[in-house]
Amino acid sequence: METIPLLTIIALFITAASSGLIGSFALMRRMTLASDAMSHIALPGLAIALIFQVNPFLGGLAALILGSLLIWGLEQKTKIATETVIGVVFSVSLAIGSLLIATDHELLEALFGDVSTVTHLESLIGIGTGAIIIAIMLRIKDRLTLSIFSPDIAKTAGINNSKLSLAFLLLFAINIILGLKFLGVLLMGSLVIIPAATAKNLSRNLTSDLIASVVVALISTGIGLLIATRYGLDLGPVIIAVSAGLFFISIFFAKNK
């Protein structure tokens, strides 16, 4: 693997940190499977943007925002399990996106990411956007936690559950886009969920849970980066393999065994 520019490495770590933070709340919200599947909806957007020769990540972002609005709408209007709908809609997205993408190289890059194609501008945008996601999440974390715990109780504390839910889903979608170049649509959801699941095994309270999730995401990314660079492997799969390894180790230290 070629040397990765420092700016890209910073963007990668910021993405890992924001993914860890978002992941904790996604798990609280019971979006474990949905988080993984949701990243797949970026694929048709990437494909359509490629066809029209627009920056593919704008297409992916548009598709993910539409996907977030779809989930939010379903949650507001129906009581059916969100994961059921997401499982169906987003698997179809993966199939359609794969059919639309013309070349194998483009498809592989969309599915698994390619850190060597990240430009300086994209890194700068990634760093700024990741920092904004982290800042917003830290600002809304108390209201979001209470809203997930009990929407009725949250309402009596003056919280608008519907708006908060939409804000979280949009932050989630933007966070997925941040990681697409590093991990691709297949693996980005895993960087959101696996560190958060690992943290749940290790934490004693809410604060330690959030910190552990971010730290595990950062450690997975750091070790993954070292291994991928040292042995010339693809970055995305190595990061996810490391985070999965940490998850299995964490099971032995689980606080609720």
Next chain:
Amino acid sequence: MAPTIIKAENVSVSFPSGPAISNISLEVEKGDFLAIIGPNGSGKTVLVRALLGSLPYQGSITWMPNAKIGYVPQQVDLDRYVSLTLEDFLKLKVRILKLKPGAVAKAIALVGLPEKILKNQIRFLSGGQLQRGLVAFALLGDPDVIFLDEPTASIDLTGEEKIYDTLHRLQDENRLTVILVSHELDLVSKYASRILCINREMICYGDPSLSLKKDVIEKLYGIKAHVHTLN
């Protein structure tokens, strides 16, 4: 005359399966203790959720401006993955409402929970401990009105007495308004200043001495009343 905390007129809630409650009206003044009674499935929780604005309804509900509300739900749907401690949970409200740091200690003392339990994760609390924690959460921030939906179902007799004595004291001292959903007619007759009996529609509403009569209870529950009634 005490200010009106909440006034509901002809409130109805319907689900796709049919009407849940029809034409319920009530008016609760500051310092009142309203008990809502009725058999299982009679729409008590639906009414409370409509009053809180959590369910769409027909009719009108008018709240006192800027009323501070506490709510103790019948149950919370806890995921095993939530590693929230009781302290985390209570401090959420302290930070959201910008309350004083000592508010948590005061609230758990009011419901008779020891401070050491604050460090326990909510998912590992007993049913009774969780319900007391929920009551403590509702009391944080000195609400004008507290809704309790069968709050003592999992609590032992001593704990139950402690909670009702506390509510009664706050009602006397701070003119706390209490709206309680309960099956326990003994408690209702002891503490309530008004009773609302519903079985999807309004069966009775008013003074307990007039409402908790044998014929009303029999009509409400569809059985012979043996105990609890005032005549």
